[in-house]
Amino acid sequence: MKSATANSADVVLRATKVAKIYKEGELRTDVLHEVSFSVKRGETVSIVGASGTGKSTLLHILGGLDTATGGEVEVEGQTMSRLSDRARGQLRNRSLGFIYQFHHLLPEFTALENVCMPLLIRGTSIAKARTLATELLERVGLAARVAHKPGELS
Numbered sequence: 001m002k003s004a005t006a007n008s009a010d011v012v013l014r015a016t017k018v019a020k021i022y023k024e025g026e027l028r029t030d031v032l033h034e035v036s037f038s039v040k041r042g043e044t045v046s047i048v049g050a051s052g053t054g055k056s057t058l059l060h061i062l063g064g065l066d067t068a069t070g071g072e073v074e075v076e077g078q079t080m081s082r083l084s085d086r087a088r089g090q091l092r093n094r095s096l097g098f099i100y101q102f103h104h105l106l107p108e109f110t111a112l113e114n115v116c117m118p119l120l121i122r123g124t125s126i127a128k129a130r131t132l133a134t135e136l137l138e139r140v141g142l143a144a145r146v147a148h149k150p151g152e153l154s
Helices: 055-062 085-095 111-122 126-139
Strands: 011-024 027-040 070-075
Touching: 011 055, 027 055, 027 070, 055 070, 070 085, 085 111, 111 126
Parallel strands: none
Antiparallel strands: 011 027, 011 070
């Protein structure tokens, strides 16, 4: 991963000393300890590690689905911890996407319809959403599978 000091104009995501501690009674589990990195526009990043090392926790914090117990996350220059739940949701809808190992797609809809959903929620017209979703599916090699349901995709 790149350094947290990458040129600010190019950075779309920045994590600075992100920490996460879970506490239950006397039990304390340090999951993340001062994780820092940045992602530039156009860059592809993978988060890999053994089971139970905090990958999902980090992704949930980066996406504003969970909060860190320390540090900061910035997306498109906006500090996630300073945003309301609604503003975090809007930023997530505009600027972030997740591809989970176990997909969270709506089984009754096609691949195209599933990709259209966030765009429609954002207020994009149906025609524009279909065009953008088709382009995205083409970029990931699924152009021939747009009409397939999630159970028919691997």
